[in-house]
Amino acid sequence: MGPQPPAGATALVLGGLLAVSCSKDDNDAAPFAPAAVTFSAAGLFPEGVQYDAKNSAFLVSSLSTGNIGRVKDDGTCTVLAQGSTAGIVSAVGLNLDDSRNRVLVASSNSMARDRAKLVSLNRDNGTVNFNVDLGALRSSPNHFANDVAVDGQGNAYVTDSFAPVIYKVDAQGVATVFLDNAQLAGATGAFGLNGIVFHAGAGSGYLSSGQN
Template structure:
């Protein structure tokens, strides 16, 4: 056996085994996209979330290695152009933690960022930054080593500036006040399915609906929840027809009645009764090898953020337009 492992046949077999997935990835990467794609160069392999900042004509992206950057889109942009990522934030006191879900708070000219210890689950926080100066406005610790394991994953902002941060590990939602003060935790038995394996990735994408409530997705079950906020939070399971939302990640409102659930595939969900019930009305399958993690809306069109960048030394990332069918 030892002699075979050192033989030419073994190395040839190893080469063949490794060549197949590499060839498959190359074929996926070189395939002509069916929709519009923004490409950009980055110094990092992983970009968890990206949002379009229409006022400043830029995509803002969260760095999995920690930090925030921007991709400026010039007025004379050409589809053949590969854009460049510019780092904006890198906090030394958050070293070792990932920047994950982000939300633009336009009325207050700030960006909110969910921060988490991805592999140890011993630290979660919410950071806020000024969109002009990029000074940090506050950093609110949500959990630490002495607390239950947690994973701050995504964030939404209500009309008053309160933030709601999902915990993808412990199936809860933290509420943080407009000035960064910790306020409360939203829990519900509906958030925790009985099967242990369905809790491996729990509450994930979250949005604030302009009519005054939250919508949040549970990744492994695909359950979609409506949460009435106020003096008493009321959690309801949204009945979804037309398929499953399992492994849904970030979510984004396309309109008050249409919700995009990023994933593989990405699904378009519609509701006509204030999200008491909903129906999957469209799907889009983008570059699966890059892993779709978040959605954003630019000029009425949906663009999908993908986790993985490819290439060396510059990693090329993409925002892919989703056209549903």
């Protein structure tokens, strides 16, 4: 995560995937979706992407502005939530929690790498449900909230790339340390924990996380 690149056109090559995923049966005709969606936004530096079927748009996080954008198939781009208003410096990983009508944002500072927060937004209008400071739970020279996963009860799990920690935040915004293990730390000055996924199972399910 170095200096931010200049403004330019950003392509989301995800439309073709939608056509496949929307088909219930091989014999059903898949709804039209473009092979790629291209749009321009000043200084965007996109990081996380989720598809919001309810609003027929991609949600895109900006590492440079902290904004959460909403991009339609025709390339129309609007701002769902301003980073400056939501208290987000760098928006990293996204998770669309469909059943709770919210977008969860892993919030960091890509330059200073001094914070790890989780921000919950209303998926329709971008208002802030909560903004919780995760880095305050664990002393470390650096913090960087990278990705977020959600279980069936609405608990969110957030990775910290500069502290060997996975945080847990319940549906009301109460945060705790879920896992703290020095073996998960990256090399000095390097990113450690990165993506995270919740796998639903017969019991409570399980988490899997990757490292750089």
